[in-house]
Amino acid sequence: MTLTNIAISQALKYIEGNLDENIPKLMALADKLLPEGWYGAQRGAIRTAIDEKNNWYQLILKLYELDPGVRKAFFENFLFNASLKGSVIQKETREREGCNVPWAILLDPTSACNLHCTGCWAAEYGNRLNLSLETIDSIIRQGKEMGTYFYIYTGGEPLVRKDDVIRLCEMHPDCEFLSFTNGTLIDETFCKEMLRVKNFVPAISLEGFEGVNDGRRGEGVYQKVANAMHLLKEHKLPFGISTCYTSMNYADISSEEFFDYMIDSGALFVWFFHYMPVGNAAAPELLPTPEQRETVMNRIRSYRSTKPIFSMDFQNDAEYEGGWIAGGRNYLHINAKGDVEPCVFIHYSNCNIHNVTLLEALTSPLFMAYKEGQPFNDNMLHPCPMLENPEKxxxxxxxxxxxxxxxxxxxxxxxxxxxxxxxxxxxxxKADELWNKCHGCTACRNGESRK
Known part of the structure; x- marks a missing residue:
């Protein structure tokens, strides 16, 4: 065990006793030990939460309702390995190689799925493709050499390969694994496996309440998801929600009732994704109108200052990351056939992980074109080279x-x-109106609603 691991272990033990008293002390210690300005905005937000005992502080306290071993693994793998130690190695690699280096790698263990949801881009791949355990292990090993310790499974339905998913957690206990999943395959046995390996977190797909959700995902899916969330909460396991907003469900998924339902069910985070009309069988009528997209954006930002759940808006939060995060800038995607894609939603590539190394993929023509083109628009409400800047x-x-x-x-x-x-x-x-009105506005950057 390294001195750093020992220090983290002691720090975690320190705040287990009296959270209200010891968390502020630990934050003060972190301010002394960490370089000046390092993650300054994030540390400032944590200090404000502690001082004000606001919704973010309530979210911190919810972490202490989790299984202690799982919580410890999350702090070590996600906060330290992926976000602190990893970022240093990523920066060094980026400067040495002259290419983007991802904070997270998304990959598809399989293209198979036990559901067939309306408008799902993953269904376009077919159901016969798989990345072998050995290939995924190689991707992770290469990624760690570049400082990437966070791996996200997409698909297909990743839990079709439960045994391999758990085996990879065992093989890489220093990494944090998240999986987008429809949740229908989460059962008592799998919860016990999650408790055993400690470094796996599901993000369960939910499109709104029962009628809207099952209208897209199939009859009975909502109740299966509710059961999965109940099991995870009962076993004190962390999980979040992934929801795709469309012209049909935008009001449902951005309502206060839906936020409260997710929180009451035990979700710690929610990831909102804008519907993408990818594939020849896509349904463009599911694309939200400008007014519907604005509604979703404003509601999410409003609830960030009131609700104890961490929310991410993939399409509308580019300003907080300085632009589009794909192309290896923050993440890349490897599909079940091994094609290395700059974005999980954009299915074009010029290299395959079976024929190139991860570094060679990042220096390939398409990835370098992404790097040179980012940001794709100075208006960060136009972040994507497909949806808002298709000419790019x-x-x-x-x-x-x-x-x-x-x-x-x-x-x-x-x-x-x-x-x-x-x-x-x-x-x-609409995007230009909103950007010109609020760019640089303190209230917006703090996640407050627009006036």
Missing amino acids: LWAMVKETGAVSTDYESPESVEHLCAKTNPYADNWTP
Whole structure:
């Protein structure tokens, strides 16, 4: 055990006793030990939460309702390895190699799924593709050399391969693993396995309340998800929610009732994703209107100052990250056939992990085009090269010779952009209005509602 691990272990023991008294002391100690300005904004937010005993402080306290071993693994793997130690190695690699280096790697263990949800881009891959255990292990080992300690499973349904998912947690106890899952395969046995390995966190897909959710995901799915959340909460395991907002469910998933339901069910975080019209069978009518997208954005930001749940808005939070996070800048995606894609939603690539190293993929033409083009728009409410700046995606695909990675029904970049061009045109006036009104506004940056 290293001196750092010993220090973390002692710090965790220190605050287990009297949280209200010891958490402020530990934060003061961190301010003394960490370099000046290092994660300053985040540390400032934590200090404010402690001083004001606000909703964020209540969320911190909820972490202490978790299983102690799972909580300790989360602090060590996510907060230290992935976010602190990892960021130093990533920076060194980035400067040495001249390419983006991801904080997180998304990968698909399988393209198979036990559901077939309306408008799901993952369904376009088919159900016969898998990354072997050995390949995933190699990806993780290469990633750790570059400072990446956070791995997120997508799919398909990752829990179709429960045994391998757990085995990888055992093989890499210094990493934190998260999985987007429909939740229907989480049972008592799997909860016990999560308690045993300690470094696996599910993000369960939920599209709103029962009628809306099952209308997209299938009859009975909502009740199966409710049962999964009950089991996880009962076993004191961390989990979150993943929800895709569309023109049909935007009001449901952004309502106060839905936020309260997630919190009461035990969720610690929620990840909101804008519907993407990817694939030849996509349903463009599910794209939210500009007014609907604005409603979702404003409600999420409002609840950040009142609700004890950590919320992320993938499409509308680019300003907090300085632009679009794909292309290896913060993450990349590897599909079940091994194609290395700059974005989980954009299915074009010019390299495969079976033929190149992770570093070679990051220095490939398409990834370097992403790096050179970021940010894709000075207005951070226009972050994506597909949804809001389709001309940028079209140019990158054409210039780099990238090809479609949808092997069931390949979609040309022209066909995809023909669906997103009208969306971008419609969104631009609203996005410009909101950005010009609030860019740099203190209230917005603090997550408060727009006036």
